[in-house]
Amino acid sequence: MEKSLLFIFSSLFIISFILSLHAIVDLSSLTSGNEETETANYHFAFFLPREFYSFFRSVASGAREAADELDCALSFHTIENDSLDLKMARFSGIDGVVLYPSINEEEARGILNEFDESGISVVLIEHTLSDSSPWPYVGTNNFDIGKKIGNLIKSRSGSPLRIAVVYSQKSPGIYAEKDLVGMGITTALGPLLETPLESRITNLNPLDAEELTYEMLLNEPWISTIVFTDTSDTLAATQVLIDMNMVGTVRLIGFGTENAILDYVEKGILEATIATNPWDIGYNAVKVLVNQQSEGHMPGYVDTGVEIVTKENVERFRKRGNKG
Amino acid sequence: MRDSLRLQLFLNIFLGLGIIVISMSYTFYSSMKIQTIVNNQFRKEQFYQKLQHEISEVRGPLLDYLSSRSSKALAALLIQEQTLRNMVPDQTPVYRDSYRLAEREIFSMLSNYLNMVEQAINMKRGRAINEYTQIYEDMEKMNAHIAQRIDSLSLSGIREQLTAYESVIDASRVLQFHNLLTIIFAFLFSITWMLFSISKVTNPMHRLAQMAGELSTGNFDIPDIHISSVTEVSAVVEAFNNMKNDIRRYISEIQRQKSIEQGYMNEKLRNMKMEQLLKRMELYTMQAQMNPHFLFNTINTGVQLAIIENADKTAAFMENLATFFRHNIRERKLIVPLRHEIEGLRSYFYILEIRFPRTYSFNLDVQEDILDSCSVPALILQPLVENSIIHAFRGAHSGGEIRVRVRKEENILLLSVRDNGSGIPREVSDSLLKRYTRDQEHTSKVMGLENVIQRLYFFYPRNREVITIESEANKGTEIIIRINLEEEPCIKL
Numbered sequence: 001m002e003k004s005l006l007f008i009f010s011s012l013f014i015i016s017f018i019l020s021l022h023a024i025v026d027l028s029s030l031t032s033g034n035e036e037t038e039t040a041n042y043h044f045a046f047f048l049p050r051e052f053y054s055f056f057r058s059v060a061s062g063a064r065e066a067a068d069e070l071d072c073a074l075s076f077h078t079i080e081n082d083s084l085d086l087k088m089a090r091f092s093g094i095d096g097v098v099l100y101p102s103i104n105e106e107e108a109r110g111i112l113n114e115f116d117e118s119g120i121s122v123v124l125i126e127h128t129l130s131d132s133s134p135w136p137y138v139g140t141n142n143f144d145i146g147k148k149i150g151n152l153i154k155s156r157s158g159s160p161l162r163i164a165v166v167y168s169q170k171s172p173g174i175y176a177e178k179d180l181v182g183m184g185i186t187t188a189l190g191p192l193l194e195t196p197l198e199s200r201i202t203n204l205n206p207l208d209a210e211e212l213t214y215e216m217l218l219n220e221p222w223i224s225t226i227v228f229t230d231t232s233d234t235l236a237a238t239q240v241l242i243d244m245n246m247v248g249t250v251r252l253i254g255f256g257t258e259n260a261i262l263d264y265v266e267k268g269i270l271e272a273t274i275a276t277n278p279w280d281i282g283y284n285a286v287k288v289l290v291n292q293q294s295e296g297h298m299p300g301y302v303d304t305g306v307e308i309v310t311k312e313n314v315e316r317f318r319k320r321g322n323k324g
Numbered sequence: 325m326r327d328s329l330r331l332q333l334f335l336n337i338f339l340g341l342g343i344i345v346i347s348m349s350y351t352f353y354s355s356m357k358i359q360t361i362v363n364n365q366f367r368k369e370q371f372y373q374k375l376q377h378e379i380s381e382v383r384g385p386l387l388d389y390l391s392s393r394s395s396k397a398l399a400a401l402l403i404q405e406q407t408l409r410n411m412v413p414d415q416t417p418v419y420r421d422s423y424r425l426a427e428r429e430i431f432s433m434l435s436n437y438l439n440m441v442e443q444a445i446n447m448k449r450g451r452a453i454n455e456y457t458q459i460y461e462d463m464e465k466m467n468a469h470i471a472q473r474i475d476s477l478s479l480s481g482i483r484e485q486l487t488a489y490e491s492v493i494d495a496s497r498v499l500q501f502h503n504l505l506t507i508i509f510a511f512l513f514s515i516t517w518m519l520f521s522i523s524k525v526t527n528p529m530h531r532l533a534q535m536a537g538e539l540s541t542g543n544f545d546i547p548d549i550h551i552s553s554v555t556e557v558s559a560v561v562e563a564f565n566n567m568k569n570d571i572r573r574y575i576s577e578i579q580r581q582k583s584i585e586q587g588y589m590n591e592k593l594r595n596m597k598m599e600q601l602l603k604r605m606e607l608y609t610m611q612a613q614m615n616p617h618f619l620f621n622t623i624n625t626g627v628q629l630a631i632i633e634n635a636d637k638t639a640a641f642m643e644n645l646a647t648f649f650r651h652n653i654r655e656r657k658l659i660v661p662l663r664h665e666i667e668g669l670r671s672y673f674y675i676l677e678i679r680f681p682r683t684y685s686f687n688l689d690v691q692e693d694i695l696d697s698c699s700v701p702a703l704i705l706q707p708l709v710e711n712s713i714i715h716a717f718r719g720a721h722s723g724g725e726i727r728v729r730v731r732k733e734e735n736i737l738l739l740s741v742r743d744n745g746s747g748i749p750r751e752v753s754d755s756l757l758k759r760y761t762r763d764q765e766h767t768s769k770v771m772g773l774e775n776v777i778q779r780l781y782f783f784y785p786r787n788r789e790v791i792t793i794e795s796e797a798n799k800g801t802e803i804i805i806r807i808n809l810e811e812e813p814c815i816k817l
Contacts, residue, residue: 002520009516013343013509017350020502027361027495041423043418073418075425084469091466093416093432198563272639 040073042095044289046282047079047086049102049172055231055256055278056100059125062282075306076203079103090114096289098122098282102172103294121292123285126276127173136292138284138302140276142177145306146184149227149253152272152308154189157225157251161189162197164216164223166209166237168230171255175201181229198223202233209233213240217250224251225271231256234273238264257309257317265314272310275317280304329525329556336521340514347510351503356815358496366485371411372478376471378408379434383467386441389459390448397447405441408434423484426477430470437466528557532564544572598782620649644674652703656816658783660702662730662737663695669705676713684717684724691731698737700807701783704776708741708803711773716745716801737807744800753793773803780805783813 048056048064060076067074075094077085081103089097095113101108101124108129115122126139153161163185167178174181182197200216202208209232216223217240228234234254238261241247247269254261254273264270284302292298309317382404388397416428440463483777486565531549538546548565609735623646630639651668666688673686686709709726729740748756756774759781777791784790787808795801 002516002523005516006513006520007508009513009785013347013506013513016502016505016509017347020354020506021493023499023502024357027358027492027499030361030491030495038420039417040420041418043428045429058463067420073420073425075422075429084465084472088466088469091433091436092429094429189585 008046017242029097040067040071042072042290042293044072044074044096044098044286045089045092045094046074046076046098046285047089048076048100050080055243055276058278059100059285060281061281062284063286064282065279066283066286066290070286072286072290074286081107086111087114090118094120095293096123098125098285098289100125100173101127105129121289121298123288123298125173125281125285128177134300136288136298136300138281138288139173139304140281140306142174142180143184143187145229145274145276146172146181146186147188148184148306148308149181149274150185150188152253152310153185153225153251154192156271161192161225162195162198162223162228163189163193164200164220165227166200166202166212166229166233168202168205168209168233169204170202170230170232171230174229178229185227185270203279204232205233207236209236210240213237214244217241217244217246225253226250227253229255229259229274231261234261234270238269242269257261259318262309262314262318265309266312268311272308275307275309277304277306329554331520337518340518340521343517344507346710347507351507354499354503358499360487362492362496369478369481369485371479372474373412375408375434376474376478378404379437379470379474382408382441383464386444386460386463390456393448396578396712401441401445405438407552409438412438416427418506423477423480426473426480430473430477433466433470433473437463437470440466459470487500496717511699525554525557525564528554528561532561535568539568541569544568546576615639617733622648623649641675641678644671644678647671648675652706657702659699661696661815662698662700665700665702665705666690666695666730668703672706672709676709680724682722683720684713684726687725687727689727689729689731694730694732694737698732698803698809699809700737700739701779701813704780704805705739705741707772707776712741712743712745716743716747718746720745732809735809737805737809739805739807742800742802747797747799748793748801749797750795753795757791757793783815784808784811785814787811791815 002018046060048059056247063074066072066101077089079086079100079102083103086099086103097120099108099112099122112122112129113133121136122196123136123138125137127137127142129135159232164184165178165182167175167181178199182199185197186193198210198220202212209228209230213226213236216226226237231254234252234256235258238252238254241250241252251271252269254264254270256273257275261270261273265273281304284304288298358536382401385401385404388394389401412431416431418428419425422586440459444456444459444463447459528549535546535549546568548568549561600620623642627639627642627646630636630642647669648671651664651671670688673688676684677686705728709728712726722743725744727740727742729738729742731738756777780790784807787806789806791806792804793801794804
């Protein structure tokens with residue numbers, strides 16, 4: 001009896017002791033496991049707007065992919081007017097900067113010059129700044145965007161065409177080059193345009209497009225097609241169109257590849273949507289900076305292209321997901 | 325290997341307590357480990373808090389120096405600058421992890437900030453007022469930005485650690501639970517181990533106690549104990565086994581001696597009783613001699629009177645009577661020649677024939693050649709004849725026949741007394757033939773047939789058939805005495 005108890009208790013003692021040791025190892029690994037020791041060759045900083053739409057998530061995703069491939073480390077920061085983050089970035093030991101220049105152009109030029117003076121490479125994405133010496137740029141050619149929109153309208157509609165384009169401060173890349181977009185559309189449509197393009201602008205409020213769309217649909221019934229150049233505006237406007245039960249009476253062409261927008265395209269609520277390639281933008285931005293660091297030079301302009309998503313090809317864009 | 329009791333108890337108790345102490349120590353160690361782990365979780369945040377404090381502390385001396393150019397402010401500024409430089413790591417590799425990347429950015433900015441401090445000092449020394457005023461503005465912004473980045477980083481770190489904290493707490497609970505189990509099982513194991521060790525010592529003692537109890541009841545046939553790994557206990561067990569075996573042997577020896585002594589005492593008692601019996605017989609004999617002497621002398625006087633008066637028959641009767649008495653009185657020996665016994669019997673027959681001429685007829689058949697060569701215990705035939713006269717023919721007035729035959733067959737002397745009387749019942753003959761043991765009370769009236777039987781048993785103790793009685797109711801009785809002539813009669817007292 002005593003021998004059995006001795007065996008049982010000694011076994012239980014050993015088992016509980018081993019379990020306890022195991023728990024200590026687990027506990028240690030919970031904390032020590034957080035220490036990342038993997039290093040990279042370069043440190044690049046991304047400065048993107050606070051509104052982190054899928055566009056920017058895709059940019060970040062593409063950038064991370066490139067960073068993994070090209071042995072870089074990335075830090076992401078918010079770009080704002082008078083932001084110390086951007087101003088002090090040149091002291092933070094970074095090797096390069098990817099900038100979405102959504103701030104005041106003058107301020108941006110001054111900061112870019114300081115980067116240049118500090119020997120920090122800079123790449124602008126989505127839209128560029130007019131300057132005496134052009135900054136390296138990775139993004140979409142806005143003239144091409146306008147041209148593709150024009151071709152789409154041309155293929156889907158008969159004349160006379162009365163088109164309104166809604167630019168947004170939330171998409172400063174297009175907003176800054178809205179003239180190029182307009183030129184592209186005009187070039188594509190030519191004499192089909194019965195009236196000159198109507199331009200509308202929304203502010204940074206993501207719901208601003210609702211009121212604008214409501215007024216346009218109500219007060220400007222002659223407009224046959226409305227083109228949006230921002231994802232938030234597209235979503236807000238589409239909802240208004242549905243609420244006013246005017247689906248089919250006005251053609252809407254949206255912007256972005258959010259799932260909701262692709263759903264609208266698939267259902268025919270939206271005629272089409274403009275798909276830029278943010279993943280490629282992020283990927284190529286990092287690639288350009290690595291080239292600069294490793295080879296001492298970089299291409300001045302990288303066009304990542306633009307595509308029009310229609311009901312016919314929407315599935316392909318769904319499969320591409322964020323990468324699209 | 326056997327160890328001493330003290331060593332075994334010491335080692336076993338030491339081991340039991342040692343396990344408890346080890347388990348407690350381990351629990352203490354694991355608690356310290358938990359504290360260290362939890363402390364490490366927030367160590368960075370503590371560091372950044374201190375760094376932030378030191379960064380804000382540099383502003384005062386910087387402004388003091390730039391505004392006053394005092395050496396005291398400069399010293400304080402330089403000390404603060406050195407303190408901050410010591411907090412900046414020498415190497416700031418580019419880690420992929422965003423947290424560590426942010427750390428790198430902060431340290432780079434701090435390093436640049438400290439460089440700017442040096443620049444500002446130099447500008448102040450060079451009295452470049454515009455420059456150091458401008459750089460002071462930039463440094464203030466930078467100082468604020470670094471503090472803000474540290475805040476942000478620290479907050480991020482705390483959030484991250486808080487996320488992990490729950491897991492750490494869960495893991496700690498699991499660890500504490502297992503530690504509790506470890507202590508409990510260590511305690512139970514130690515207690516069981518010590519009990520087991522104590523039992524190893526006490527079990528033989530318990531067995532010894534049981535054995536002692538058995539021995540106290542007189543049971544010495546219990547087997548030896550063969551247990552214990554303890555030297556002292558083994559010695560006790562061995563001594564106890566030896567003691568038990570010795571006692572058993574001594575008791576056996578005592579019993580054997582007691583048995584011998586008892587036999588000896590019985591023999592002695594028997595001899596004493598026999599001596600007493602003989603003395604009593606001698607007394608009877610002597611008592612019997614008093615009257616026979618008187619009678620003998622008287623009868624002789626009668627014989628002389630009968631001769632004087634010419635009464636021949638009376639003279640012959642008186643002479644035989646005198647011979648019979650003479651025979652009885654003279655024979656004081658225990659063993660007498662057969663002739664003497666037969667002569668006495670003839671005189672007795674003559675007297676009886678005169679007394680009971682018509683009642684009895686006597687026949688004496690004796691082998692004459694053995695009368696002088698054989699000896700028999702005295703007075704063994706006459707009492708047998710007398711017994712027949714008294715008991716076999718009670719109330720009879722004629723026809724009684726008594727036949728005495730004496731002959732020798734090989735080395736056996738056969739003496740037979742046969743009558744045709746009423747016979748002796750079986751139970752009476754069995755009672756008469758019963759041999760007196762030493763424990764039986766002898767009656768003082770051991771006379772006649774019984775006297776003869778017992779005397780024969782006495783003289784020939786090994787001869788179970790020395791006397792037999794064959795009797796049939798109303799047909800007669802034959803008493804046969806068989807004396808082995810090669811056997812010496814037992815006459816030693």
